[in-house]
Amino acid sequence: MRLAVLGAGSVGTSVVNLASEYGHEVVALADSSSATVDPTGIDIEAVLERKAGDDPVGDREPDAAFDADYDVLVEATPTTLGDAEPGFTHAKRALEADRHVVLANKGPVAERYEEIQALAADSAGSIRFEATVGGAIPVLSTIEDCTPNAVSAVRGVLNGTANFILTRMAAEGLDYEHVLTEAQDLGVAEADPTFDVDGTDAALKFVILANVLNDGGFSLEDADVDGIQNIPGSALELAAEDGRTIRLIGEASRESVRVGPRLVPEHGALAVTGTQNIVEIETRHAGSLASSGRGAGGPETATAVLSDVGRLPEL
């Protein structure tokens, strides 16, 4: 398939880097300021060098990406809340042109799910979004294969930054502020870590899951969200005395979406360590399925994007 990639951050550049390994070609790459377009496939090495040197990715306007002859639009621009723009309109344009859309951007499917699905229903193209939930872990494809009807709930740890912080607090007896600084130094937490530590990032993912289970009906404001910023080190010590620890756990069911710190058995499945993520899918006929792995990262998220591309039908 021929890919037009929007977004040249770590996910976008990883998709460009790995596309040929999966048998696909990149015909356009755009960020917010420029685009490069080549129907025979963009010069990947040159583009990655320009990006590494902080040069523009190309010499065209960003919009030129939509003029390329592409099969799949990969939307990997930063997630935005509320109206989910410009990501929503990017996806809309591709679907209205009867092209496929693969999202790494959570906005359209967290905040405007029914609208984007309606556009997909009217399009010869389809929309897929494995990369929006759990990075490399195959969560949405597993639910799709089970059929969403057969899944009653999904729970787990879907934010690696918060999980890393809680793991280190428990392991070292340090307080939140101290470990947050450590996480930022390691690149595990952003300069502005708000969405990771206040539970918003995890909540977006569980909202997407609730939308998949219920065919819509949820947006971020429907989620009941608590973060980890107010957990004292003493809470983790107390938990440990009882054979437990604390993790930022989310749950999506047919009724609700909730994210918050919870006590979990310290050796149980949900007590993943470091930046690992885990998802437990409750199925009607096959009990509980658990999948864990790397929930974030450029190459990891790119593999989810490229898995989705592989599942799209020929146009």
Next chain:
Amino acid sequence: MRLAVLGAGSVGTSVVNLASEYGHEVVALADSSSATVDPTGIDIEAVLERKAGDDPVGDREPDAAFDADYDVLVEATPTTLGDAEPGFTHAKRALEADRHVVLANKGPVAERYEEIQALAADSAGSIRFEATVGGAIPVLSTIEDCTPNAVSAVRGVLNGTANFILTRMAAEGLDYEHVLTEAQDLGVAEADPTFDVDGTDAALKFVILANVLNDGGFSLEDADVDGIQNIPGSALELAAEDGRTIRLIGEASRESVRVGPRLVPEHGALAVTGTQNIVEIETRHAGSLASSGRGAGGPETATAVLSDVGRLPEL
């Protein structure tokens, strides 16, 4: 899709039972002695009642199933080794008639992989076999989505009977013979448990995985296999003193297939308990993905069969 189901054991009857929930119709069901065929869909309730009462499933010869107008042949007859018959020929007939095949029977893809794939290549139909490895756990579809090239190895626990026995031996300090009897009483081990306890069942699954990773090249005789029959209770006690336990672990890589008892950290991912299974997939770009859940059982295996049906293209 219209399904012709061969095999009326726990997997076959579960497929028949769940098919309509997944939007499919059963037009034929056969076991080794009879068949029932109905182009408008077999009377599922009546058939399950006859089976429960040990009556023949139908009034036709078993072969009549092949005369039905079906899209997918579900091969759920008992796994056989060596020539993998009659399962292999069942699959061959469907593929030569340009129909799809979904296997729950491990024989054809463990023992004659290249042959069955060659038949599939020449057919308008495809062959899928998620149900042959890990029951409800989506192992093969995960590897397929990653692309087999991007997977370097797969390891894990794929036999619930052996895992249950080892879990109970460790928990109760009992010896193998005692726990085996308990397992048989619970229906977790068969009257003849040989293939579960000598590692053959697990080995067949890891041989199938090696065939998927390497596009063929392996059969059961290539696997290096040790079972659990000779593990004394004292070995588990010793392991526990060191924070470890013993599990029957298999591994398939690009070079080899091995199954045998191994020491694992007692709280680690591979130390699944009871009849649970777990698979760790080592990927090139996304680290390690782990999936666990129920690796066996009628309904569990049927969900894997029906997931496969859902992934087949229209004929």
